[in-house]
Amino acid sequence: MRTVTLAPVLAPVLAPVFPLILALVLMVSGSLFGTGVSAQTMSSSLGSLKVTKMLGGLQTPWGIGFLPCPATCGDYLVSERNGALLYVSGGKSRRVKGVPRVFASGQGGLLDVMIPRDFAITREVFLTYARAQAGANAAGTALAVGRLSEDGAMLTNLRTIFKSAPGGKGGRHFGSRVIEARDGTLFVTLGERGDRPAAQDRSNHMGTIVRINRDGSVPGDNPFVGQDNIRPEIWSFGHRNPQGAALDAKGNLWTAEHGAKGGDEVNLIRKGGNFGWPIISYGVHYSGKKIGEGTTRQGMQQPEFYWDPSIAPSSIMIYSGALWPQWRGDMFVGSLKFDNIHRLSGRPLRAMEVLGSSETERVRDVVEAPDGSIWFLSIGQGAVFRLSPP
Numbered sequence: 001m002r003t004v005t006l007a008p009v010l011a012p013v014l015a016p017v018f019p020l021i022l023a024l025v026l027m028v029s030g031s032l033f034g035t036g037v038s039a040q041t042m043s044s045s046l047g048s049l050k051v052t053k054m055l056g057g058l059q060t061p062w063g064i065g066f067l068p069c070p071a072t073c074g075d076y077l078v079s080e081r082n083g084a085l086l087y088v089s090g091g092k093s094r095r096v097k098g099v100p101r102v103f104a105s106g107q108g109g110l111l112d113v114m115i116p117r118d119f120a121i122t123r124e125v126f127l128t129y130a131r132a133q134a135g136a137n138a139a140g141t142a143l144a145v146g147r148l149s150e151d152g153a154m155l156t157n158l159r160t161i162f163k164s165a166p167g168g169k170g171g172r173h174f175g176s177r178v179i180e181a182r183d184g185t186l187f188v189t190l191g192e193r194g195d196r197p198a199a200q201d202r203s204n205h206m207g208t209i210v211r212i213n214r215d216g217s218v219p220g221d222n223p224f225v226g227q228d229n230i231r232p233e234i235w236s237f238g239h240r241n242p243q244g245a246a247l248d249a250k251g252n253l254w255t256a257e258h259g260a261k262g263g264d265e266v267n268l269i270r271k272g273g274n275f276g277w278p279i280i281s282y283g284v285h286y287s288g289k290k291i292g293e294g295t296t297r298q299g300m301q302q303p304e305f306y307w308d309p310s311i312a313p314s315s316i317m318i319y320s321g322a323l324w325p326q327w328r329g330d331m332f333v334g335s336l337k338f339d340n341i342h343r344l345s346g347r348p349l350r351a352m353e354v355l356g357s358s359e360t361e362r363v364r365d366v367v368e369a370p371d372g373s374i375w376f377l378s379i380g381q382g383a384v385f386r387l388s389p390p
Contacts (some may be wrong), residue, residue, distance in 0.1 A: 259282065
């Protein structure tokens with residue numbers, strides 16, 4: 001079969017009118033994705049960015065997931081850590097019924113929300129959350145899936161397909177993002193629940209990234225399948241608290257992870273990899289004491305980038321270049337500590353710029369919308385914001 005590409009033929013014809021086409025696309029996408037309630041500007045290396053407030057009045061928002069075009073173009077879901085899942089359409093939100101009961105304590109609660117590629121067929125929605133376990137103040141990260149009703153009012157057939165074992169005490173270090181891999185399997189990032197040695201103990205799930213099938217079963221090609229005293233769901237281990245995760249254009253998994261005092265990391269995740277916590281780190285304990293053996297050890301993975309001092313990275317997004325081609329492949333990492341968004345680029349990764357304004361107060365999630373605009377959740381503002389060309 002011969003493949004014919006029209007790009008070389010059409011390019012000379014479309015080039016003179018491309019700016020007009022782009023303007024029309026942005027105008028239409030602005031109407032599809034809501035007009036927002038207010039608009040400001042933010043400085044960047046590419047000039048001013050328009051900052052539009054899309055939704056306010058949120059209580060500790062955690063994750064955002066866009067429903068696909070064309071049927072539900074412009075609609076999205078937002079999770080709040082207190083256990084609420086909101087369906088947003090036309091700039092108005094309503095609470096979705098049927099979400100799992102969450103352990104809402106400290107960093108625990110309703111966490112990430114992920115819309116799979118086949119949503120138009122299955123209407124499935126995946127949620128990570130802190131789930132209470134046996135024992136006082138005990139909980140672990142879990143993954144649930146349910147079917148969103150046609151009117152967006154309810155999740156039905158809700159079922160938990162993964163529960164971390166054993167879990168831990170208190171409200172620290174749950175992770176957690178859920179990412180759909182290219183092959184349809186699911187990656188879930190898990191914190192070590194404040195139990196540092198547990199991150200090197202593969203008989204539990206703490207401090208790991210797990211990989212499971214859509215029904216919760218274990219893929220046969222996971223790295224530790226069939227090995228004694230190792231949880232077969234584990235894909236990588238030695239993580240502290242990975243709260244950001246994203247796929248690049250080649251399908252590679254990247255994470256943004258909290259260090260202690262210094263040593264926040266961006267990691268390229270490798271199958272079966274040991275990422276070192278708490279044996280190696282580029283930070284120190286909050287007391288100032290040294291962590292483990294230093295910064296390197298044979299057989300343990302090095303970060304692709306790290307921050308010192310810590311920025312408290314909450315999320316990571318790898319940009320497609322749809323509206324800003326110069327940023328194609330760049331990483332955008334939200335900061336809870338410094339109230340901004342960090343842009344990284346290149347190989348090796350380098351810090352390129354920091355995007356910030358009053359709207360970027362404690363950025364929890366950064367995502368790319370279907371129209372190529374960049375959206376983020378601000379805990380401090382209790383709001384959803386959209387970045388677009390001016």
